[in-house]
Amino acid sequence: MAFDSLTEKLQNVFKNLRSKGRLTEADVKEAMKEIKRALLAADVNFKVVKDFIKNVQERAVGQDVMNGLNPGQMVIKIVNEELVKLMGSTTTEIQLQPGKAITVIMMAGLQGAGKTTTTAKLAGKFKLKGKKPLLVACDVYRPAAIKQLQINGEKQGVEVFSMGENHKPANIAKAALEHAKKNDNNIVILDTAGRLHVDEDMMQELQEIKETVEVHQTILVIDAMTGQDAVNVAAEFDQKVGIDGVIVTKLDGDTRGGAALSVKAVTGKPILYVGMGEKLSDLEQFYPSRMASRILGMGDVLSLIEKAEAEIDEDQAKQLTQKMKKNQFDYNDFLASTQQMKKMGGMSGILGMLPGMGALGGKGLKISDEQTSEAEKQMARMEAMIYSMTPEERENPDLMNPSRKHRIAKGAGVDISQVNRMVKQFNEMKKMMKSMNKMGRGGKKGKFRLPF
Structure with a gap:
């Protein structure tokens, strides 16, 4: 982070x-x-x-x-x-119009801040809440900006309104609003053009859109990697156009992150969401208390739970639990569990939210970037080995013998010793699950080390 x-x-x-x-x-x-x-x-x-x-x-x-x-x-x-x-004490929601009234949201920001992707991410959030958003392509300057929005909109299952590159953004916004009224869209999100730096043409264009249609929320997208410059940009946008909130992108990267700590104090405008990855689901609502806990190394278990609820298939999780209880855990389940972890941001994404990973006072377990990277590489090798198994071998781990192991090693491009290690770790995981199941029925505690 x-x-x-x-x-x-x-x-x-x-x-x-x-x-x-x-x-x-x-x-x-x-x-x-x-x-x-x-x-x-x-x-x-x-x-x-x-x-x-x-x-x-x-x-x-x-x-x-x-x-x-x-x-x-x-x-x-x-x-x-x-x-x-x-950072603002309380969590701020994007203010929507009451009832069936259409809410118009204008997204603004400099080129390269991730505005178009963030716009699609935001539409996905609204869709999950039962809304019917309409994405509007108002960036008529950047090559492929319209296509990018259309691709991301399709991935999110959200309609994209476009009139091409030969119309004024204000006119596109007006036509989009009429389209929304006819098609029962209750949220219209305008993806406006960015520039390499703040200029008068950009500000004038945003003002024209506001004069042509009623914009209820103006949201600025800023790049955490630009540090204090991002805060200066936010202050300038607020002064010239007026903003209601900020989304900070690339907060998962190797950046200093000062923008997230400065923007509310400098502009008085709240941070609404933070971008924590490149996937269209990697947009988290901003909770000042949770972010403070992460910064101080106390973890963020609530966000981890929410991420798990959003990403993990509930039926698959129930089936996995039942198989664990019956001690029927196989290599397919092992593969499914690693894929679920990937959806939640991988090893690094999960560890960053756990308390004690670099805990206060040095009492917690500090996991280095190198250790996390090695664990993720090891997980990828395990996946390659499982993909090299036959369907029968995945479903019945007891079939494993030396000749099968050699064939798997060859198929996965690894040494036989790594296959042996993976089989041993899998068996230890099964033992641990069996032991935990006994504990749940009043059995004795078993001592097994974690397989990773």
Whole structure:
């Protein structure tokens, strides 16, 4: 995630605080200096950092904290609360028109921020909520912008309205609204053109659209990778066109992420969603409290549960549970479980949401990027080996013998030792499941190490 470096630096500060039985004012000030450096390195706006440190320090040197039983823990609690406040405290929904009235949403942003893809992602979110969105291709300048929106709209099962490249965006928006009224669309999402930088032509075009049709929500898409520049762009858009909220993209990448911490404080406009990947499902509603927990290394179990509910096939999960209970877990199930994990963002996506993965005070298990990458490679090799099995071998793991293993190794392009290791891990997983099932019926606890 974008905040990995910041998380690591903050954890080191908190580890030092927790190691001290009592805190002096000098201890707190030194910790604040380190936190300030960490936030600035994450590209958080300087004024935002200055105000944040001031607020934390004023609360942290109070009598209740300094004389408390666990002052280090109290300082961490204050930092968490101030982070939440900085990002907006409450979760903000996109405001829709009441009843059957059509809501017009205009998407804006610079070229390269991922606006067109995000527009399609947002339409998918509305569709899942039972709405009937209409995507509108108003970017008549960028080559293939209309085609990109049409492809993504088709993947989401959402209609795309287009009049080609020879019409003014304001006229396209007006025609789209008429189309929506005739076809019972209750949300119209306008994908407008981006530029390499903010210019008067862009702003004029957005203003013309607003003058031609009633736009209820103007949402700005900003790229987390551009750091403080993203916040400056947000401030300029708000001043010249007026925005109601922000979507921050590419927050899953190797970026410093300062935009997510700065945009609300600088513009006063809330972050609505964050883009956490390239798939059309990788758009998460923004919860300030959950993001603060992730930044501090406390995990985000609620988002993980929601992701699981959205991505995992419920019937398949029930069947898998029943097979586990009956100890009928086979290689097909093993393959299905790895594919479900991929849908949820892979090993790195899941670990990033689990508390204790780099936990505060150094007590948790810290999984490095290299270890995560190796685990995902190992999972890919396992998949290749299972795909090299016959259907009978997948359904009946007991058929496995040396000649079959050699054939599987050859088919998957791996050494025989890796096939042996995979078979051993699979058997250990079955033992562990059998043991857990016994525990559920009052049996003795079994001690088995995790297969990964």
